[in-house]
Amino acid sequence: MGHALVHWGKQHPDWNLLGIDVYQPGIGSLLLGMEAHNLVHLRIINEEASGALTEFFDPASLDEVRIYFPDPWPKKRHHKRRLIQPGFVALLADRIKPGGRLLLASDWQPYAEWMLDVLDRELALTNLAGPGHFAECDSDRPVTNFEARGQALGFAVWNLAFKRR
Ligand SMILES: C[S@@+](CC[C@H](N)C(=O)[O-])C[C@H]1O[C@@H](n2cnc3c(N)ncnc32)[C@H](O)[C@@H]1O
Numbered sequence: 686m687g688h689a690l691v692h693w694g695k696q697h698p699d700w701n702l703l704g705i706d707v708y709q710p711g712i713g714s715l716l717l718g719m720e721a722h723n724l725v726h727l728r729i730i731n732e733e734a735s736g737a738l739t740e741f742f743d744p745a746s747l748d749e750v751r752i753y754f755p756d757p758w759p760k761k762r763h764h765k766r767r768l769i770q771p772g773f774v775a776l777l778a779d780r781i782k783p784g785g786r787l788l789l790a791s792d793w794q795p796y797a798e799w800m801l802d803v804l805d806r807e808l809a810l811t812n813l814a815g816p817g818h819f820a821e822c823d824s825d826r827p828v829t830n831f832e833a834r835g836q837a838l839g840f841a842v843w844n845l846a847f848k849r850r
Pocket residue numbers: 686705706707708711732733734735752753754755756768829830831832
């Protein structure tokens with residue numbers, strides 16, 4: 686619903702922040718938050734993420750990418766729908782500046798392990814926690830909307846942090 690972006694917008698007035706999502710009620714909620722807090726350094730792209738990254742961004746143009754709680758698609762026949770796939774990770778690595786970070790989180794352990802495996806295999810990225818290891822929660826990450834729902838059900842969270850070589 687854009688809560689994390691509004692939070693970062695307030696925390697970091699000197700950053701240019703971009704959200705990408707296809708969920709229009711969430712985009713509407715974000716626009717209301719931007720207006721309420723007069724956040725003029727924030728933009729939202731209403732497009733599918735890999736298409737948007739391919740079309741709108743140059744290589745090495747992003748300081749950091751944050752993907753928190755991507756849809757886990759738990760059923761095996763739906764795994765191909767998961768956002769974190771080798772091709773998408775290669776695209777992310779291409780668009781992030783050398784030294785820039787890629788931060789992720791999931792509360793679905795099998796997907797967290799899948800992400801760790803796919804990301805550890807991308808040669809352009811370094812796992813900041815060490816290969817095969819999850820990271821601590823980034824100090825700049827608020828509890829997201831999706832995470833709060835999981836917390837109420839007692840779900841644990843796995844964080845990942847990578848750096849572009
Ligand atoms: C489980 S929600 C998590 C939202 C938020 N990060 C949070 O933690 O509350 C996953 C979000 O990813 C969006 N999404 C899924 N696949 C996408 C894609 N390929 N491109 C852009 N957005 C996508 C969905 O519309 C949804 O808003």
